[in-house]
Amino acid sequence: MNITNDKVTDYIYSLYRPLNEKLALLRAEGEKRHVPVILRDSETMLVSMIEMNRPAAILEIGTAIGYSAAVFSAACTRAGLDTKITTVEIDPLYAADAEKNLADLGNVRLIRGDACKVMNEWGSDRQVIFDMIFIDAAKSHYREFWDEAVKLTHPGSVIVCDNILMQARTADESYDERGRFTTNIKYMREFLNYIASYEGAVTSILPVGDGMSISVIR
Ligand SMILES: C[S@@+](CC[C@H](N)C(=O)[O-])C[C@H]1O[C@@H](n2cnc3c(N)ncnc32)[C@H](O)[C@@H]1O
Known part of the structure; x- marks a missing residue:
């Protein structure tokens, strides 16, 4: 289910332009295989954020087949940025696909x-810092991801979380018709x-895609 009016979503999607042909093909493959790649409007918002914030280092939690990481790569290259993008995936099958899809980048x-463990190891000596962190993994672990991610930020870093409205179920459990969520x-x-x-961040909750939060670290 869309979290906004279907006509509005269709209209917004009609204005979506993939960054390149390879990404268009990878999105099509992901959608065909029902891989939960980022929605079109979430993608364009993240690309705009890259242009605005010009991050030197991006961390993604939840790679799947590498679609959003490939988007970040293309967006940074287009913006003339020498950004280092790190993406963490727990599922070995998805990681194998991502390795192929990201090989040329x-x-x-x-x-x-497990991104929690990976971040925890980095966070213990505070040697690794990111300007932008995108959390797009197991929904019930967002608090753990956040608490580890925050240790890897500086004032001005941005943490973006995807799918926070969970097809509107977060806002109203009547959308969870079978009570499975x-x-x-x-x-x-x-x-x-x-x-x-x-206290340490300024957060907006936005009805973009499946719901996104944007938190700027203070
Ligand atoms: C929504 S998909 C990611 C989609 C991807 N960001 C994209 O838009 O192309 C979520 C992914 O997070 C992975 N995941 C779940 N828990 C994780 C964890 N603790 N550490 C790393 N990856 C995790 C899942 O295996 C899944 O591939």
Whole structure:
């Protein structure tokens, strides 16, 4: 289900232009295989953020087949940026696909493993810092991802979380018709309350794509 009016979404999608032909093909492959790649309007917003913030280092949590990491790569190259993009994937099958899809992109590094553990190891010595962190992985673990991610930021870094409205279920459980997402809804609401009142960041909750939060670290 769209979280906004279908006609509005269709209209916005009609204005979407892929950054290049390879990305168009990769999106088509992802959608055909039902891989949950970022939605078109989420993608364009992230690309705009890259142009605005000009990050030197981006971290993505949740690579899947590498579509969004490839978008970041193309967006940074187009913006004339020498950005280092790191993406972490826990699922070995997705990681194998991503490795192939990202092989030609010199500015992307794929790490296999649990992003919580990976970030925790980096965070312990605070040697690794990112200007932009995109959280797009297991919804019930967003709080854990956030708490590790924050340690890898500086004032002005941005943390973006995807799918926070979970097809509107976060806003109203009547959209969870079979009651299958009760736990996810609970965790996501707790997480959004947590970041909305988090002293160290300024957060916006936006009805873009499947819902996105943008938090600027203070
Ligand atoms: C929504 S998909 C990512 C889509 C991708 N960002 C894109 O738009 O092309 C979420 C991915 O997060 C991965 N994931 C889930 N928990 C994870 C964790 N703890 N560490 C790393 N990856 C994780 C899943 O295996 C899945 O591939």
